[in-house]
Amino acid sequence: MARPKAFDEDKVLIGAMHLFWEKGYEATSIQDLETHLGVGRRSLYNTFGSKHALFLAALGKYSQSGDGPSFEKGCESHSAIDTIQAIFDNLAADTLADENRLGCFMVNSAVELAGQSEDVSKFSRSSIRALVSGFYKLIRDGQIKGEIPIDKDPLALAQHLANTYLGFRVLAKMSPDKDTFTNVISVTIQTLT
Numbered sequence: 001m002a003r004p005k006a007f008d009e010d011k012v013l014i015g016a017m018h019l020f021w022e023k024g025y026e027a028t029s030i031q032d033l034e035t036h037l038g039v040g041r042r043s044l045y046n047t048f049g050s051k052h053a054l055f056l057a058a059l060g061k062y063s064q065s066g067d068g069p070s071f072e073k074g075c076e077s078h079s080a081i082d083t084i085q086a087i088f089d090n091l092a093a094d095t096l097a098d099e100n101r102l103g104c105f106m107v108n109s110a111v112e113l114a115g116q117s118e119d120v121s122k123f124s125r126s127s128i129r130a131l132v133s134g135f136y137k138l139i140r141d142g143q144i145k146g147e148i149p150i151d152k153d154p155l156a157l158a159q160h161l162a163n164t165y166l167g168f169r170v171l172a173k174m175s176p177d178k179d180t181f182t183n184v185i186s187v188t189i190q191t192l193t
Helices: 009-023 030-037 041-048 051-063 080-097 105-113 118-144 154-171 178-192
Strands: none
Touching: 009 030, 009 041, 009 051, 009 105, 030 041, 030 051, 041 051, 051 105, 051 118, 080 118, 080 154, 080 178, 105 118, 105 154, 118 154, 154 178
16 A cells, blocks of 8 residues: 655645745755755655656646736726736836846746756747737737737737747846836837837
8 A cells, every 4th residue: 555645745846846946957956855845855756756857847836826927807998008018017016026036937947948858948838829829819909909000910019028028037037127127118018009
């Protein structure tokens, strides 16, 4: 008969996610995971298979956390431009409030490992596709409502917005400042009109 697990798998996964997020994949050792999570190496391997598999499970957990823009909620006015403005304003505010400068776990992981791990590359591509798709729907909605010129390529605009959004996420690891974000948001909104 198999022994029951002596730990909550979900709590361990969340703890691993935070440790990988803080230190990065390469800088996080199995010993770090054991110490931080309070779970033995053997139990980690029996449950997750490997450090890499645990990392991928942590990325999966993060992708389910809803730490991306809220394309549906937006502004009360239901204006596409106002919704996009709100997405970037909220991102800037969250980034500036992040005293630990952790940034986005998905973006950090892509920067560190996308060229080395096809699994991380798949996560990254999926995340970017979802981001472009959300912006694309907003832009098309704005074009239908007459807010965004119909002659502008909605896919190119969506890709531009996604790239800008991801750029903010990278800046979060450095020293972001309010003036830079204000300027970038202003120019980004101008590209839509």
